[in-house]
Amino acid sequence: MSEINSDTIDDRIRLSFARQGAMRTLGAELTRISQGVVEIELPFSEKLTQQHGILHAGLISTTLETACTYSAYTMIESDVSLLTIEFKVNLLSPGKGERFLFRGEITKPGSTIIVADGRAYALSDGPAKLIASMTSTMMAVRGREGISG
Template identity: 55%
Template structure:
């Protein structure tokens, strides 16, 4: 999504990010899985399932936003030190088309990393009958949080 040459501060970033994602019971409930974690970019996939749809059978916008938020947060986390967690402090979603498809891929990509604040963009794509369509975009701001017992890395 965003071409970068970011260098992670934690050489074990991928295993750390994947372990953190595995602790997210919200994503487990939705059926989401992390399929790619690179420095500054993460991809999460979500299969279509009736329990995540709204009244017209499209994936609910709140679900799209939640999975995009995770993709953006973990993209920022790939560039953080091992002892730092990441929390969203702001995001905006633009819905471009109904989230209709057999599965969805949500990609978060860091635009500007920082020690405390990182700016990240997200894109949600619907995969339907072999075609891919952009259905939502996200602009997000993530905050690095360290030294707190209640924020796991």
């Protein structure tokens, strides 16, 4: 595996995130990129809730999966892409808060398969509240037409 330049990876992730229509639609913001860790923040919006007024589970899953995948991008070469091949979500508490923090963190790096764990937190006046956890598995994709960073 060749050496990974953190400046290049940071730029690559930011450019890729900017191309994600789903994250743009949600109003999500990429707030941290470091070796093996990526964080995304999302403001509360009534448009993102389910019938009980809490953040929709599908949106929690989507944003956690995105944070996990980008955390994996910090571990691979710039000519490699990733596709999620599996994830498991545990919804632990209702998604009530002013903002939400989604953190993806590498559990097991690899050259073909990478595993990451994600945590979602509701942020308000008090301490952050854990609302969901995820374990996700990504597959490295090399040289496949139409799939790039």
